[in-house]
Amino acid sequence: MATEASAVGLDRNQRTDEKAVSASVAGRKLPGRSKWRKMLARPPVISALSVAAVLLIWFAATSWFQLAPAGRFPTPQEFWSSLRQSLFAGYAGGTLVGHVWNSLRLVVIGFACAFLTGVPLGLLMGSSRTAEAVINPIFSLMRPIPPLAWIPLAILWLGLGSAAKVMVIWLAAFVPSVINSYTGVRGIDKSLIAAARMLGTPRGRMIGEVIVPGALPLIFTGLRLSLQAAWTTLVAAEMVGALTGVGFVLNVAQQDIYPSMILVGMLTVGVLGWSTTWALAVVERRMLARWPQGRS
Amino acid sequence: MGSIRFENSGKTYGNGPGAFLALEGVTLDVADKEFVAIVGPSGCGKTTCLRMVAGFESVTSGRVLVNGKDVVAPGPDRAVVFQQFALFPWKTVEENIEFGLRNKNVPKGERRDLVQGALALMGLESHASAFPHQLSGGMQQRVAIARAYVLDPAVLLMDEPFGALDAQTRVVMQEELVRLARVQPRTVLFITHGVEEAVYLADRVAVMTRRPGRIKEVIDVKSVRTGEKWDDLERIEDVMDTESFVHLRTQIWKSLREEKIAAN
Ligand SMILES: Nc1ncnc2c1ncn2[C@@H]1O[C@H](COP(=O)(O)OP(=O)(O)OP(=O)(O)O)[C@@H](O)[C@H]1O
Ligand SMILES: [Mg+2]
Numbered sequence: 001m002a003t004e005a006s007a008v009g010l011d012r013n014q015r016t017d018e019k020a021v022s023a024s025v026a027g028r029k030l031p032g033r034s035k036w037r038k039m040l041a042r043p044p045v046i047s048a049l050s051v052a053a054v055l056l057i058w059f060a061a062t063s064w065f066q067l068a069p070a071g072r073f074p075t076p077q078e079f080w081s082s083l084r085q086s087l088f089a090g091y092a093g094g095t096l097v098g099h100v101w102n103s104l105r106l107v108v109i110g111f112a113c114a115f116l117t118g119v120p121l122g123l124l125m126g127s128s129r130t131a132e133a134v135i136n137p138i139f140s141l142m143r144p145i146p147p148l149a150w151i152p153l154a155i156l157w158l159g160l161g162s163a164a165k166v167m168v169i170w171l172a173a174f175v176p177s178v179i180n181s182y183t184g185v186r187g188i189d190k191s192l193i194a195a196a197r198m199l200g201t202p203r204g205r206m207i208g209e210v211i212v213p214g215a216l217p218l219i220f221t222g223l224r225l226s227l228q229a230a231w232t233t234l235v236a237a238e239m240v241g242a243l244t245g246v247g248f249v250l251n252v253a254q255q256d257i258y259p260s261m262i263l264v265g266m267l268t269v270g271v272l273g274w275s276t277t278w279a280l281a282v283v284e285r286r287m288l289a290r291w292p293q294g295r296s
Numbered sequence: 297m298g299s300i301r302f303e304n305s306g307k308t309y310g311n312g313p314g315a316f317l318a319l320e321g322v323t324l325d326v327a328d329k330e331f332v333a334i335v336g337p338s339g340c341g342k343t344t345c346l347r348m349v350a351g352f353e354s355v356t357s358g359r360v361l362v363n364g365k366d367v368v369a370p371g372p373d374r375a376v377v378f379q380q381f382a383l384f385p386w387k388t389v390e391e392n393i394e395f396g397l398r399n400k401n402v403p404k405g406e407r408r409d410l411v412q413g414a415l416a417l418m419g420l421e422s423h424a425s426a427f428p429h430q431l432s433g434g435m436q437q438r439v440a441i442a443r444a445y446v447l448d449p450a451v452l453l454m455d456e457p458f459g460a461l462d463a464q465t466r467v468v469m470q471e472e473l474v475r476l477a478r479v480q481p482r483t484v485l486f487i488t489h490g491v492e493e494a495v496y497l498a499d500r501v502a503v504m505t506r507r508p509g510r511i512k513e514v515i516d517v518k519s520v521r522t523g524e525k526w527d528d529l530e531r532i533e534d535v536m537d538t539e540s541f542v543h544l545r546t547q548i549w550k551s552l553r554e555e556k557i558a559a560n
């Protein structure tokens with residue numbers, strides 16, 4: 001380990017030396033090897049290589065050398081045909097696109113409910129001691145209940161349809177939004193609040209132009225965690241009781257003992273979670289463009 | 297028009313057995329357009345005095361009056377310049393300066409002219425659309441001063457405004473403030489640890505006792521300043537070299553020293 005670390009350290013030093021040298025000769029006559037190394041060292045290239053490596057190991061372990069027991073762990077070819085099946089022929093009562101649409105819809109609705117209730121509640125708790133005293137005991141008691149523990153009650157109340165799932169997602173995504181918005185308000189520099197009061201800021205503007213902007217970086221942290229919680233909860237809820245959705249696909253595939261279809265379901269969740277998080281990050285970057293951390 | 301009056305003012309933080317007496321029987325008058333500096337040992341209650349005038353803290357005995365009226369809450373008639381600048385990081389320089397004017401419902405056209413004037417006054421024209429974190433400390437404090445000045449406040453309250461700046465920048469800002477005080481005289485209450493800074497800037501210097509703080513003595517600087525023609529000297533070091541300056545500085549220094557020794 002130690003020798004490895006020092007070897008890496010040495011390599012870094014060499015590279016900075018190269019930079020210094022190439023700068024002094026105005027970048028001319030770069031040796032071919034280091035040019036390659038520089039190109040390979042670019043983050044997107046590294047990422048692509050990493051994905052390729054995983055694919056390669058997958059092929060090697062299943063199709064080529066059969067290291068994994070056949071029938072338990074799907075080969076890439078099996079995965080591909082299951083993906084085509086779910087996309088075109090349909091599986092578990094619908095095509096993959098239909099399942100995805102249903103799941104995505106529930107997550108977006110549940111997340112939106114959590115955002116619209118959680119963030120204002122957190123802001124309120126952060127800016128008013130009274131509100132904090134009223135809400136905090138109830139919130140502290142509800143918080144440790146895992147969102148999945150609400151599923152039985154949700155199904156009892158609202159049945160196996162969408163409403164029960166939205167409720168559970170809402171509850172799960174609600175908590176991080178509240179906590180982070182609250183922490184965000186509490187973390188605002190006291191002198192900024194004092195400055196705003198000194199400048200005669202009316203209440204509405206205090207919230208809109210001082211408290212919300214001050215808490216915004218943490219509000220977004222909360223929303224990211226909320227989104228993650230929404231997906232986790234949705235899949236779990238659909239696996240317990242549903243008639244459609246990606247979690248339902250996973251459940252049916254398990255009962256059918258169909259590993260490659262399970263993998264299709266899992267990767268679909270992965271892609272969905274990743275792309276919604278990415279969309280949120282785009283919004284965050286735009287909104288936080290004015291913030292010191294957001295720009296660096 | 298702006299005057300400040302401490303009338304036997306006292307401040308106790310907290311209550312019951314944990315109560316903490318910070319100020320007791322502070323009496324001081326600051327006249328309209330007068331520049332008064334307060335110096336005193338650390339923890340004697342200087343900041344508390346200023347926060348009471350600003351309306352961030354209430355008096356627990358006696359009164360604090362601005363223009364003859366008891367202070368009840370913070371407001372734009374008493375502009376504060378904070379040691380840590382306290383600029384809104386998500387607003388540009390211009391927006392920071394404009395914010396208080398918007399709160400006062402100043403019409404848009406007039407607001408633009410006032411902001412332009414304030415930017416020019418502090419030499420900030422080329423930074424109007426920069427964000428605070430893109431500026432140096434000295435520049436940020438200029439913005440904070442512009443933000444306070446543009447409100448045309450009755451009194452200007454400054455709590456160690458140059459304390460966070462390096463020595464060179466501080467000197468520049470001190471000269472700047474003297475220039476500002478000549479161009480647009482205001483009633484100023486200025487808190488500092490620097491005796492030289494106090495003598496250089498103020499018309500009068502109030503020395504406070506150790507905790508619980510009260511005003512120990514008030515030293516007149518203005519008569520010396522005009523009598524010795526300090527204002528004819530362009531640079532701060534020339535003023536500080538004059539015999540009259542050194543004399544005043546030593547006098548205040550000794551007075552402060554007594555308090556510090558007594559505190560230990
Ligand atoms: N909110 C508060 N609650 C309790 N005690 C306080 C509070 N604010 C200040 N104090 C105490 O009151 C005393 C005076 O504080 P203050 O900040 O006014 O002193 P200061 O003269 O400005 O000190 P420094 O020169 O270090 O800035 C200090 O002993 C401080 O610990
Ligand atoms: Mg202080």
